[in-house]
Amino acid sequence: xxxxxxxxQVYLREQTEAINRRLSLFPEKLYLEFGGKILNDxxxxxxxxxxxxxxxxxxxxELSDRIDIILCIxxxxxxxxxxxxxxxxxxxADTLKLIxxxxxxxxxxxxxxxxxxxxxxxxxxxxNKLERQGIKVYTxxxxxxxxxxxxxxxxxxxxxxxxxxxxxxxxVIVSGPGPGSGKLATCLSQLYHEHKRGIKAGYAxxxxxxxxxxxxxxxxxxxxEAATADLGDFNLVDPFHLEAYNQRAINxxxxxxxxxxxxxxxxxxxxNGFVYKSPTDMGVNVVSRGITDDEVVREAARQEIxxxxxxxxxxxxxxxxxxxxxxxxxxxxxxxxxxxxxRAVVPLARAAAVEAQQKGKGNNGVFVGAxxxxxxxxxxxxxxxxxxxxxxxAVLNALKQLAGIPDYIHLLSPSVLExxxxxxxxxxxxxxxxLDLTEVLTCLAITAPNSPATxxxxxxxxxLKGCEMHLTHMPTPxxxxxxxxxxxxxTSDPVFASRSLFTG
Numbered sequence: 001x002x003x004x005x006x007x008x009q010v011y012l013r014e015q016t017e018a019i020n021r022r023l024s025l026f027p028e029k030l031y032l033e034f035g036g037k038i039l040n041d042x043x044x045x046x047x048x049x050x051x052x053x054x055x056x057x058x059x060x061x062e063l064s065d066r067i068d069i070i071l072c073i074x075x076x077x078x079x080x081x082x083x084x085x086x087x088x089x090x091x092x093a094d095t096l097k098l099i100x101x102x103x104x105x106x107x108x109x110x111x112x113x114x115x116x117x118x119x120x121x122x123x124x125x126x127x128n129k130l131e132r133q134g135i136k137v138y139t140x141x142x143x144x145x146x147x148x149x150x151x152x153x154x155x156x157x158x159x160x161x162x163x164x165x166x167x168x169x170x171x172v173i174v175s176g177p178g179p180g181s182g183k184l185a186t187c188l189s190q191l192y193h194e195h196k197r198g199i200k201a202g203y204a205x206x207x208x209x210x211x212x213x214x215x216x217x218x219x220x221x222x223x224x225e226a227a228t229a230d231l232g233d234f235n236l237v238d239p240f241h242l243e244a245y246n247q248r249a250i251n252x253x254x255x256x257x258x259x260x261x262x263x264x265x266x267x268x269x270x271x272n273g274f275v276y277k278s279p280t281d282m283g284v285n286v287v288s289r290g291i292t293d294d295e296v297v298r299e300a301a302r303q304e305i306x307x308x309x310x311x312x313x314x315x316x317x318x319x320x321x322x323x324x325x326x327x328x329x330x331x332x333x334x335x336x337x338x339x340x341x342x343r344a345v346v347p348l349a350r351a352a353a354v355e356a357q358q359k360g361k362g363n364n365g366v367f368v369g370a371x372x373x374x375x376x377x378x379x380x381x382x383x384x385x386x387x388x389x390x391x392x393x394a395v396l397n398a399l400k401q402l403a404g405i406p407d408y409i410h411l412l413s414p415s416v417l418e419x420x421x422x423x424x425x426x427x428x429x430x431x432x433x434x435l436d437l438t439e440v441l442t443c444l445a446i447t448a449p450n451s452p453a454t455x456x457x458x459x460x461x462x463x464l465k466g467c468e469m470h471l472t473h474m475p476t477p478x479x480x481x482x483x484x485x486x487x488x489x490x491t492s493d494p495v496f497a498s499r500s501l502f503t504g
Contacts, residue, residue: 002375002466005296006050014286016062019206022284023066023171025275026202029194031187032284034175035207039101044208046489047223047301048291060107060173068110068167069102071095072176072183075114075123084177088484091177092126098177099135110172111136111165115182118142138163143185147261154268159192179231184262191269200273203266205255205282210235212249212280213288219301221250222332226308228252229328230321241278249280302336303468306343309333310491314474317494343491345371345470348381350493352390353472356383363434366473368497370394372488373468374401384497386433387417390471391479392440395486398464399457411454412440413447436478464488473497 023030036044038056045053052058060067077091084094099109112130114123117139130137140162145152152158165186172190174183187203194201209224221235233252240259241249259279267274276282291297312329315321333339341347353369356362363384370382370390380401382393396411405411417435420443424430435443441461448455465487473495475483483490 002049003293003296004050005293005300006048006290007292008050008052008055008290010292011051011287011290012055012058012062014289015059015284018284018286019059019063019171022202022204026200027170028199029167029170029172029201031172031174031190031201031203033183033187033203033205033207034173035183035205036209038175039098041208043223043227043304046307047220047304048287048297049300050292051290057102057105057107060102061105063171064107066169067107067171067173068169069107069173069175070111070113070165070167070186071098071109072113072115072174072181072186073126074176074181075117075120077178077180078114078123078126079120081122082178088481091181092122094177109135110167111138113138113140113165113182113186115140115185116142138165140182140186140189143189146185150261150264150268154192154265159189160196162189162193164193165190179228188262188265188269191266195269200270202270202273202275203282204284206284208285208287210250210252211288212238212251212283212285214250216248216250217335219298219305219336222336223301223304223308224252226305226329226332229308229312229332230315230325232324232328238278238280241280244277244281249278251279251283255279302338303343305329305332305336306338306340307489307491309338309340310343310470310493313494314492317474317496343468343470345373345379345468346491348379349470349472352381352383355381356385356390361385366497369472371470372398372464374398375463375467384434388435388440389437389476389479389497390473391437391469391475391483392435394469395437395464395482396440396457398467399460402460402463403453403456405453405457409453411447411451411457412443413451413454416443416447436476437482438478441482461486 039054041053045051073091073095081090083090102109112135114127114137117123127137143153143159144157174187176183191201191203210221214221216235216237225234233254235250235252236256238249238251238256241247256279309329312321312326316326348371349369352371353367356367356369361383363386368384368390370393372380372394378401380394380397382390382397384390400407420435420439421433425433444454444458448458467488469483469488469490471492474492474497476497
């Protein structure tokens, strides 16, 4: 059931005021490192039900007359084609997408910085592409002397060797497509150049998680650890904050470990203008004020931890992640006494696979079950067949439920299915005729003009956004793409749906 535990409007108001207060400490120029995702922050939306995944954009729009925006991207991420998992697109493509979407909302990106640039071929192509579209691009190389030689770092050989990024407004938002983009280094480099020019610029950090004023083992904070298990992040009580204020504040290991060095660098740049006593001090985060129902967000966070557990299991089987990541996910599950079956769709999907086997309804000896939970708590199931994949079956059954269409009515025209199968086998040379979800959705759209029932079902597709699904086998690319586009939160057991090694 969809229950609300977070008020986005309260959060927007409080967070805007918090940033304005921080800006008043550095009225000449404030560089605000923007962690997490500016757009489509689905992790936050899942663990804080009611959180608008695009609330950060609305925050920027509130401040639009005072901000410049700098986007950072690590050259190495471009070179190895690192992907944003929720969209399945590379970081460089995500940067282009972000520039477009911010522009559509009246927010112009001032510049893009390619960090740790060493003339990598893919990074150079990306730079050329942006510049030929009229976008300013700067390149920063690895900072000489980092991390031990502060005197070199804060000198003309270190930050001074970087290009200075021209900005005109008092608040500079520095963001990027993911962790390790070089946001902090860009902020510090800019501070060095600003102070050389006589501008008393300051630095602050805006990161949603972990939430500093929630308990260390609050499920929302544990869910952040689960989300970053592949990075090796973990939460802890900020020892600097505890010593300075005798107050427990939650931060994460990289910020705490980096603080002594960051303090030395900022003190050398700003002199007496350095005002922070702890890494928590540097943060501008009031997200806890938007929480309206603690138990709702606790349960939502527990569910996110289970989702991450399944994801890491699948990534391990696929070779994308290491054993240590999987072990960390399992440890977090145990900390909160969670089991995979605590995700409601899991037992039903597994039961559907058993039912498919009992009825002999699978495909080539493989029996895949699927379960989908609708927003109102109703559950539907599906399984694979020679005709379609389990995900396709479950989605069609869900659409019938939502539209009130009897089960005996077929949503897809037999002639359309025959033509789709013909295309797969005889034109594309496919081995299997069973239709994946992307193919089924296309068939629905083709059938709808001649079938009122199918059109009614098609109109219900938007109501699947935010619903939960589990598959007993890992999805094929066509299923994964279709579910992502529908906005369905998918998990799956770490089992291949085919004996073939290549499933593209």
